[in-house]
Amino acid sequence: MKAPGVRWLMPPMRMDEGQVPELQARRTRYALQSEQSEDVALLAGLKPLICREVSWGEAQERAEFFQQRGLCAQLRRAAPAPSTAWLLAGRSEAAVQEASELLASAPQEPRGRQRLGSLLGYPPCCVRAHVEGAEDEAERMAQIAARTQGPGEPWLNVLDPSIFRLLSWEPCSFQCALSFTYAQRLEGLLRPHFRPFLQRLRESLSSARLYLSPQVQLSLEGEPWDDEFLPRYVLPTARDRDPSSPLDPQDERAVARALQEVRATQKIGSEAGCLLLDGAPWARGFLVRFRA
Numbered sequence: 393m394k395a396p397g398v399r400w401l402m403p404p405m406r407m408d409e410g411q412v413p414e415l416q417a418r419r420t421r422y423a424l425q426s427e428q429s430e431d432v433a434l435l436a437g438l439k440p441l442i443c444r445e446v447s448w449g450e451a452q453e454r455a456e457f458f459q460q461r462g463l464c465a466q467l468r469r470a471a472p473a474p475s476t477a478w479l480l481a482g483r484s485e486a487a488v489q490e491a492s493e494l495l496a497s498a499p500q501e502p503r504g505r506q507r508l509g510s511l512l513g514y515p516p517c518c519v520r521a522h523v524e525g526a527e528d529e530a531e532r533m534a535q536i537a538a539r540t541q542g543p544g545e546p547w548l549n550v551l552d553p554s555i556f557r558l559l560s561w562e563p564c565s566f567q568c569a570l571s572f573t574y575a576q577r578l579e580g581l582l583r584p585h586f587r588p589f590l591q592r593l594r595e596s597l598s599s600a601r602l603y604l605s606p607q608v609q610l611s612l613e614g615e616p617w618d619d620e621f622l623p624r625y626v627l628p629t630a631r632d633r634d635p636s637s638p639l640d641p642q643d644e645r646a647v648a649r650a651l652q653e654v655r656a657t658q659k660i661g662s663e664a665g666c667l668l669l670d671g672a673p674w675a676r677g678f679l680v681r682f683r684a
């Protein structure tokens with residue numbers, strides 16, 4: 393489902409689109425992908441089961457990878473997209489089988505989703521929040537931000553789906569204790585092999601995030617002041633994406649517009665799901681801070 397675009401509340405400032413070459417730049421070389429970190433969690437016993445959509449071409453090879461390491465793996469053709477398959481892999485054959493049946497029978501039904509989340513080892517608080525949460529991704533992220541009091545944990549920052557993440561799920565809040573414990577353990581396993589990459593990513597994820605849509609986000613450094621935020625400098629969040637995840641032209645224009653307007657702003661506030669630039673209503677969205 394295509395995510396809705398940005399809901400602006402103010403006409404744009406005059407903008408010269410040629411002035412933001414940094415939109416295409418990617419400043420981080422990806423030494424590791426999110427799926428690979430999930431594989432490590434499964435093999436190390438941090439996670440009981442994984443379930444992921446893979447292309448049918450690579451499905452067999454992926455299943456064998458886990459079978460050769462003593463795990464059970466199963467492939468199930470993904471119904472609306474026959475060129476892809478669900479890859480399930482885990483320690484317990486019964487859990488793999490049950491998850492596979494849930495995917496086939498009632499994947500959208502709340503009880504089925506809750507059970508699948510629990511088989512996958514997601515924290516119960518996060519599963520509940522996800523099942524009861526909004527269907528729309530942007531609204532769900534606003535709900536997670538609203539449950540976060542004070543700065544969130546950088547490794548729980550899953551706001552941009554194309555930036556590396558340690559969590560395979562959406563946390564109930566950016567301070568969820570169970571999600572944080574998992575992320576810390578997984579980071580500990582990966583750190584000896586990927587220290588500079590993880591350091592770089594954690595640093596990026598600790599910037600304050602201005603969220604307008606899943607694709608349109610800005611990363612900010614600055615100072616909180618009462619209920620407002622005084623930005624010192626602002627970058628497009630997409631700069632920390634994997635180089636193979638570009639923005640589409642429409643989102644790129646929206647990021648350029650947001651960047652230009654926030655750079656011309658002294659303070660960012662928010663009121664009832666709406667961001668205010670220097671006190672004036674600007675766009676639907678939210679700002680969330682993370683711990684340094």
Ligand SMILES: [Zn+2]
Binds near residue numbers: 516517518563
């Ligand atoms: Zn939670």
